[in-house]
Amino acid sequence: MYSIIFIGLFFQSCNDSARETERLNEWNVELPSHFDSLPIPLNNPMNKAKVELGARLFYDPLLSIDSSLSCASCHIASFAFSDGKIKSRGQSDSLTFRNSPVLFNLAYAPYFMMDGGVPTLELQIVAPLMHENEMGFDLFKLSDRLAENEIYQELSLRAFDRELDPAAIAYSIAAFERSLLSYQSKYDAYLSEDKSVFDEEEKRGFDLFYSDSLNCSSCHSGINFSNYKFYNIGLYQSYTDPGRWRITEKAADIGKFKVPTLRNIEYSAPYMHDGSFATLEEVITFKMSGGKTNENKSDTINSFQLNENDQKSLLSFLKSLSDPIFVEREIQRREKL
Ligand code: HEC
Ligand code: HEC
Structure with a gap:
């Protein structure tokens, strides 16, 4: 369906650099005692640069083929990252298949999508990026498109010890999503x-x-x-x-x-x-x-x-x-x- 297997090839290299930068990785959040501590996968530890990189990417319309849509077009903070619509408009005016869900406390979820079809947040990013009814793009072309962007390159070096590549894009957006935490109702x-x-x-x-x-x-x-x-x-x-x-x-x-x-x-x-x-x-x-x-x-x-x-x-x-x-x-x- 999506290029999940292909992207899988990048996971190993990401594991290695995650280990190198481990000493820099710290992420503290004080959750109330009725929450379990935040589950963070060993192969994608959180750090400030990574979460900031992910946040910037999440809000960047360059992620869609014609640069018109960001993740935040359908996941808007004031709607708890849903979008208030029955179905959302993706590329070329196409409608999404389902209603846009809220995004928070996703670190605790065992799988994603309403049919549970995606096992991790790192893989989930491939779905909207490549789906013709959403952003209609591709992680590889996206990484080329962003290659000249100094802020992204600098954040990627700080977060992963290497230049922005498809895995760094997917891993940083996933880290940003894990940082979306709602616990103060x-x-x-x-x-x-x-x-x-x-x-x-x-x-x-x-x-x-x-x-x-x-x-x-x-x-x-x-x-x-x-x-x-x-x-x-x-x-x-x-x-x-x-x-x-x-x-x-x-x-x-x-x-x-x-x-x-x-x-x-x-x-x-x-x-x-x-x-x-x-x-x-x-x-x-x-x-x-x-x-x-x-x-x-x-x-x-x-x-x-x-x-x-x-x-x-x-x-x-x-x-x-x-x-x-x-x-x-x-x-x-x-x-x-
Ligand atoms: C058998 C399991 C089950 C029980 C019991 C149940 N729900 Fe649900 N609920 C669901 C599922 C599954 C959905 C999503 C269905 C869908 O999207 O088609 C849902 C959807 C909802 C939604 C809409 C959520 C959204 O984001 O769209 C609300 C609100 C809700 N339930 C409240 C309740 C309340 C209140 C009760 C008790 C009166 C209840 N549910 C009992 C399984 C359950
Ligand atoms: C055109 C609208 C649209 C865009 C753009 C979009 N999404 Fe979504 N998103 C959706 C819809 C609709 C679903 C529900 C799909 C399903 O369950 O089958 C969804 C589901 C998700 C989920 C699963 C949530 C859960 O609880 O299972 C995550 C995570 C997510 N999106 C993150 C992103 C990220 C990251 C981006 C940018 C790379 C993005 N989305 C771009 C509409 C969109």
Whole structure:
């Protein structure tokens, strides 16, 4: 599908230079105690120069074939790195296949894309770059295009001890993405120190979310509200996008999608893999319905009743997962580049 095997050849050389620069590699971030420490792969340690290089590349339209689109065209900080659209416009006015997802706390994810088709962030970059509906370009040509750029060359030397090449591009963007961390929502404050941050409504919403009758937390579990498994939730009787089936080609996987995080959900409308719900109220109404009949639908998806007040409480809890400090920090980071 993508030149994944080809890019794989560069991984070894990247491993070696990562070892050389190891003494320079330090990345400290103080996460609250309910987070595991940040998982950083041994072959791509983080350092300031690398993360800055990745950030600059992420925001650079030179990454697309006609220099019109950057990663940030579809992953915008103020939308928690989604983009507010049902589908996004890529090269030559083509639409993306799916709704643009949020990007943060990705270091904790075991694989990427809504069908789980990409195993690492380093490899993920190849997908949008080369896809004709996204940036329509190529890591090799991109590395030639950026060869004359002094800032990139200097940062690459500091980050990797060598000139910018396809692997340095992929590895630095991945390091930047691992540095996108959201951990300062009201919910985090509630877990860390201060139970009084939640008002009655949020507390009720929290209890409903974790109740056996709603069962939200059987899938939206853990610190990032995802068990990273794949489910058919009965969004459709017949799916146009077969989801996980695209990877496994098993009939039982048709219509299964990776459980999305619910952090910053307030910023990432429209919802679902195809952006088919405009508001969180619509999502709650759908979840109450138990979804449409579908032979692959998960057993844990059932209909339930909530009165108006309880619906409002569930919504308030979902909004307590918003992290405006993260969004503001990322807007500022871009301005300082
Ligand atoms: C034209 C819009 C567009 C552009 C440009 C774009 N993306 Fe995306 N991105 C998407 C869409 C749509 C998806 C969801 C694809 C899927 O799940 O099949 C996605 C998925 C992702 C994911 C997976 C997230 C997850 O949780 O699984 C990452 C990471 C990502 N993009 C990073 C990038 C980077 C880095 C760039 C620049 C090199 C980029 N994107 C450029 C639209 C875009
Ligand atoms: C069986 C697992 C499962 C259960 C239980 C479940 N969800 Fe989901 N949820 C999913 C999956 C999978 C998706 C993505 C479906 C898609 O994109 O087609 C999703 C999507 C969502 C979305 C939209 C996220 C986005 O970024 O588009 C919200 C909000 C949500 N769920 C909230 C809830 C709430 C609230 C509950 C409890 C009432 C709940 N979910 C129960 C699996 C589950």
